[in-house]
Amino acid sequence: MDYEITLLTGMAIAVMFALSLNLITGFCGQISLGHAAFQGVGAYAAAMLGKAGWPFLATLPAAMLLAGVLGVIVGLASLRVRDDFLAITTMGVVFLFVGVVRQQDVLGGELGISGIPDHGFGKLGFMLVAMLACVLVVLLSVHIRRAWMGRVFNGIAEDEDTMRVLGIDVPRYKLAAFAIGTALAGLSGAFLAYHLQFIGADNFGFIESITVLSMVVVGGIGSVPGVLVAAALLSALPAWFQFIGDYKLLVYGGLLFLMMRFSPEGMAGLVRRLRGAGAAREGAR
Amino acid sequence: MSAATGTAAGAAAPLLEVERVTVRFGGLTAIDEVSFAVRTGELLGLIGPNGAGKTTMLRAITGVVRPSAGQVRLQGQALGGLPIHERIRRGLALSQQLVRPLRSISLEENVALAAGRAKTVRPWRAITHVDAGPERARARRELERVGIAELAAQGAAKQPLGVLKRLEMARAHALDPRLLLLDEPLAGLNSKEARALADTIAEINRQGMTVVLIEHNLGEVLRICTRLVVLDNGRKIGEGEPRSVMADPVVRAAYLGTAAEAAHA
Numbered sequence: 001m002d003y004e005i006t007l008l009t010g011m012a013i014a015v016m017f018a019l020s021l022n023l024i025t026g027f028c029g030q031i032s033l034g035h036a037a038f039q040g041v042g043a044y045a046a047a048m049l050g051k052a053g054w055p056f057l058a059t060l061p062a063a064m065l066l067a068g069v070l071g072v073i074v075g076l077a078s079l080r081v082r083d084d085f086l087a088i089t090t091m092g093v094v095f096l097f098v099g100v101v102r103q104q105d106v107l108g109g110e111l112g113i114s115g116i117p118d119h120g121f122g123k124l125g126f127m128l129v130a131m132l133a134c135v136l137v138v139l140l141s142v143h144i145r146r147a148w149m150g151r152v153f154n155g156i157a158e159d160e161d162t163m164r165v166l167g168i169d170v171p172r173y174k175l176a177a178f179a180i181g182t183a184l185a186g187l188s189g190a191f192l193a194y195h196l197q198f199i200g201a202d203n204f205g206f207i208e209s210i211t212v213l214s215m216v217v218v219g220g221i222g223s224v225p226g227v228l229v230a231a232a233l234l235s236a237l238p239a240w241f242q243f244i245g246d247y248k249l250l251v252y253g254g255l256l257f258l259m260m261r262f263s264p265e266g267m268a269g270l271v272r273r274l275r276g277a278g279a280a281r282e283g284a285r
Numbered sequence: 286m287s288a289a290t291g292t293a294a295g296a297a298a299p300l301l302e303v304e305r306v307t308v309r310f311g312g313l314t315a316i317d318e319v320s321f322a323v324r325t326g327e328l329l330g331l332i333g334p335n336g337a338g339k340t341t342m343l344r345a346i347t348g349v350v351r352p353s354a355g356q357v358r359l360q361g362q363a364l365g366g367l368p369i370h371e372r373i374r375r376g377l378a379l380s381q382q383l384v385r386p387l388r389s390i391s392l393e394e395n396v397a398l399a400a401g402r403a404k405t406v407r408p409w410r411a412i413t414h415v416d417a418g419p420e421r422a423r424a425r426r427e428l429e430r431v432g433i434a435e436l437a438a439q440g441a442a443k444q445p446l447g448v449l450k451r452l453e454m455a456r457a458h459a460l461d462p463r464l465l466l467l468d469e470p471l472a473g474l475n476s477k478e479a480r481a482l483a484d485t486i487a488e489i490n491r492q493g494m495t496v497v498l499i500e501h502n503l504g505e506v507l508r509i510c511t512r513l514v515v516l517d518n519g520r521k522i523g524e525g526e527p528r529s530v531m532a533d534p535v536v537r538a539a540y541l542g543t544a545a546e547a548a549h550a
């Protein structure tokens with residue numbers, strides 16, 4: 001039972017993390033190759049505050065706030081760049097994060113932070129709290145999708161010049177996407193810190209950034225159910241198959257490439273197309 | 286009718302003032318110290334041969350290009366330095382020559398997005414408002430006005446140019462502007478469609494909307510416009526009541542000149 005609880009907790013955290021990137025990349029069309037840095041900020045914030053005596057739940061808003069503020073700063077720096085250059089800029093952010101954290105003794109340096117205090121919920125309780133947080137993130141995603149914000153994000157993702165002509169303050173909306181997405185990444189980081197009880201800079205590096213991007217792409221960029229399923233499955237894979245854990249970058253990078261090449265709309269697109277083809281065949285009869 | 290509009294417009298202060306605007310692209314001067322005013326309630330035709338700088342003029346007004354000199358004022362307020370979206374929020378709307386629909390959503394949703402301007406002014410409003418019922422209803426009225434209501438639910442991706450031009454105009458009108466800028470709305474339409482849409486433009490104007498119309502279809506321009514401004518080679522060469530402007534030898538020469546060149550080519 002312990003094994004399943006650990007697995008499900010990890011899945012819930014991965015889903016939160018993937019949906020946080022989906023908000024920025026999926027909804028608003030802004031690619032990020034450095035999203036793990038913001039999960040790292042949240043994780044380090046929660047770990048440090050926890051060791052300083054804060055209760056676990058109190059570390060959550062702090063982790064979100066810090067990650068969100070840094071997200072807005074990175075967002076401001078990224079406003080002038082699009083597409084390929086945005087990818088490179090955000091990639092720089094994660095290398096910067098790992099580089100800085102490794103050099104800071106306050107942050108544990110190369111050794112990372114160990115001995116993160118217990119959350120006090122027990123394993124099962126923590127899993128339920130993580131799942132509750134995950135459900136809230138799902139509901140927030142679905143809400144944003146349905147709200148006017150979702151319509152604007154969708155328009156910016158497709159053609160930001162047209163959105164300007166429609167009176168949309170494009171930079172402000174991009175910053176909003178960065179703020180919400182990175183704050184939620186910080187939330188997932190806080191859970192991850194307490195879940196692992198030991199964190200190091202390498203938990204939040206480029207490989208993790210690619211992994212979470214592959215979850216979003218495999219699920220279907222922008223699709224909440226697609227990303228949810230993909231993140232849950234892909235996060236469990238390394239636990240089920242040892243070799244995937246050993247060749248993470250190869251497997252997730254490969255998946256990313258294959259999906260972009262053969263089904264750019266991800267699993268959600270694949271399902272839509274199969275349904276569409278089925279419906280067309282029904283219609284032909 | 287044009288006389289009545291003229292007196293009404295003459296009494297009011299200009300809605301838009303273009304003051305000695307110059308636009309240079311590298312060494313090319315696309316617009317050279319052009320000044321004109323748009324009066325409240327009028328339907329102003331901005332005409333001229335190809336390459337005269339009409340579209341560039343419109344882009345300088347909306348802020349897509351930055352003039353190297355001069356100023357544009359809307360209701361007395363200088364627009365210089367304001368980003369595009371801010372100018373739109375202050376009351377401009379642009380129907381673009383090159384249609385730019387959002388292809389992933391339906392025609393109705395395209396127009397509704399413009400109609401929802403009050404709900405999209407800030408991200409906070411946009412995240413706290415979900416309902417789009419009134420905006421969709423408004424969108425259907427706008428689509429009906431331009432004659433493509435029956436296509437409302439269809440995606441914008443596969444529509445012919447004629448439909449997209451009308452969509453572009455419906456979307457601009459849904460922004461509830463003080464000044465509607467139309468860049469060749471009739472291009473790509475057949476003569477019957479063009480006439481119907483020109484009637485629609487005239488009708489929108491009669492209901493109180495101030496319109497600046499760039500159009501190559503001179504027949505329709507002369508039929509509906511209350512006043513003309515003529516550009517050639519980036520300079521203003523004529524302005525005034527349509528018939529007298531078209532009788533001006535300088536304007537005639539500009540048009541006949543290009544006609545002769547076109548025939549030559």
